[in-house]
Every structure is written in structure tokens, then in C-alpha cells.
Amino acid sequence: MQLSFSKSHHPVTEKLHHIVTSKKTNLALSADVTDSEALIRLVEQTADHIAVLKTHIDIVTDFTSLLTQRLRKLADEAGFLIFEDRKFADIGNTVCHQVRDGIYHIAEWADIINAHLLPGVGIIDGLKEGCKGRDIGLLLLAQMSSKGNLFSPEYTAKTVSEAEKNKDFIIGFIAQEKLTQDNDLITMTPGVNFDAKGDGLGQNYNTPEYVIGEKKSDIIIVGRGIYAAYKPAEAALSYKEQAWKLVERH
Numbered sequence: 001m002q003l004s005f006s007k008s009h010h011p012v013t014e015k016l017h018h019i020v021t022s023k024k025t026n027l028a029l030s031a032d033v034t035d036s037e038a039l040i041r042l043v044e045q046t047a048d049h050i051a052v053l054k055t056h057i058d059i060v061t062d063f064t065s066l067l068t069q070r071l072r073k074l075a076d077e078a079g080f081l082i083f084e085d086r087k088f089a090d091i092g093n094t095v096c097h098q099v100r101d102g103i104y105h106i107a108e109w110a111d112i113i114n115a116h117l118l119p120g121v122g123i124i125d126g127l128k129e130g131c132k133g134r135d136i137g138l139l140l141l142a143q144m145s146s147k148g149n150l151f152s153p154e155y156t157a158k159t160v161s162e163a164e165k166n167k168d169f170i171i172g173f174i175a176q177e178k179l180t181q182d183n184d185l186i187t188m189t190p191g192v193n194f195d196a197k198g199d200g201l202g203q204n205y206n207t208p209e210y211v212i213g214e215k216k217s218d219i220i221i222v223g224r225g226i227y228a229a230y231k232p233a234e235a236a237l238s239y240k241e242q243a244w245k246l247v248e249r250h
């Protein structure tokens with residue numbers, strides 16, 4: 001078995017590689033719940049099965065900084081990285097503030113963040129500036145899972161070439177398939193579900209077999225397939241086991 005991302009080019013990639021290989025999981029949980037206690041409970045139940053916890057911190061209705069402190073503690077104890085799926089999309093100066101300041105202080109607790117390249121390369125420098133002082137890796141949005149999205153092959157190719165030029169900060173992509181032979185760059189793929197094909201609001205789902213086996217993604221991102229399941233811990237375990245089997249086979 002060979003993971004397709006290398007372990008040494010960036011401190012966050014190195015940590016992720018260690019977690020993935022030692023816990024034998026390439027599962028990211030997208031914990032899109034809106035209540036702090038429910039979020040903590042979900043993470044406690046699934047922590048052993050995940051390599052990455054993906055948050056949308058701005059959907060939590062009762063947010064206080066205690067929540068991110070508790071998530072950070074759980075991450076350090078159970079061994080997973082925290083990926084805040086904020087999808088930055090503004091000029092460098094603004095995203096620098098958005099990642100560092102406001103009420104969320106994302107740069108104080110996240111390991112991974114993501115951004116659209118749409119505004120131009122200044123967004124990379126702005127985020128890098130806002131993340132100074134901690135090891136944080138940036139994923140570029142290269143493709144999306146949703147129906148009718150406006151990503152073109154040219155735009156996707158441009159994100160790949162900018163990532164290849166900025167590997168001191170960029171660790172890979174959110175995409176629907178592996179887009180580069182450069183194994184320093186990770187591919188994480190959302191829109192994964194065993195059962196559903198979509199959600200009535202434009203989401204498209206694929207199976208782990210398709211995403212890992214055929215599209216050669218490294219990490220699957222699963223939200224409702226886990227947190228909306230009757231038993232989230234069991235669902236997380238089965239996504240983990242199935243995805244890991246595919247990594248071992250390919």
C-alpha cells in the first residue's frame with residue numbers, strides 16, 4: 001500500500017501522513033451541526049475513526065471560544081487535524097483579517113484552511129500573513145461537488161499550477177479527482193455518501209469506491225452520511241473501514 005501523498009514537504013502534511021498511517025484512516029468528518037454540545041458529542045463519538053475534523057464554525061449558533069479550545073484539545077488527544085472549511089474568497093488584506101481576527105480567530109486553532117483562487121494570488125499571501133506563527137496548510141478549491149458549479153477545466157488547471165508554485169503554504173486541493181502527479185499535494189473530496197445520490201439542494205454524491213478507487217483521491221469528506229446516521233460512531237467506522245480498504249488495494 002502506498003499513500004499518494006508524501007510525508008515531508010510541509011509540517012501539516014507530515015502530521016496528516018502520520019495520523020492516516022497510524023490510525024489507518026483517510027476519513028474526514030464534516031461535522032456540520034449547529035449546536036456546540038452536539039458538535040462536541042459527535043466528535044467524541046467519532047474521534048478514533050477520523051484523520052480530519054472539518055468544521056463550519058460560523059454555523060454554530062451558540063459559539064464561544066470555549067468550543068474551539070475544546071475541539072483543539074480533543075484533536076491533540078485523539079490525533080486528528082482540524083480543517084475549517086471557510087472557503088476564503090476576498091482580497092489578501094481582507095482574508096488576512098478573516099483568518100486571524102473577528103470572533104473566530106481561525107488561525108489560532110485550525111490546522112487546515114481553504115480558499116478560492118478567484119480573487120487572484122493575493123489571497124494566498126494574505127492568508128499566509130494571517131496564519132503566521134502556527135503550522136497551517138492551505139487547500140485550494142479546484143473543483144466542487146455541487147450541480148451547475150462554475151469551475152471550468154481552465155480554472156481548475158490554474159489552481160493546480162498556483163499550488164505547485166506555493167508548496168510552502170499550499171498542501172493540496174479540494175477536488176473531485178486527483179489533479180496532479182505531484183505527490184506533495186493532497187486531494188480531499190467532499191460529496192461522498194454510501195446511500196444518497198444528492199440532497200435536493202444541489203449536492204452530488206459519489207461512493208468511496210468511485211472517489212478513491214477510480215478518481216484516486218486521498219481523503220474522503222463525509223458529512224450527513226455520518227452525523228445524520230442513526231448511530232454516527234458506527235457510520236464513521238464503516239466509512240473508515242471501506243475507505244481504508246480501498247487505499248490498501250490501490
Ligand code: 5BU
Pocket residue numbers: 030032056085141143144145146174190191192203221222223224225
Ligand atoms: P455532506 O453532508 O456530506 O453533503 O457535507 C459535505 C460537506 O462538504 C459540507 O460541509 C459542504 O460545505 C462541503 N463541501 C461540499 O459538499 N462540496 C464541495 O465541493 C466543497 C465543500 Br468545496
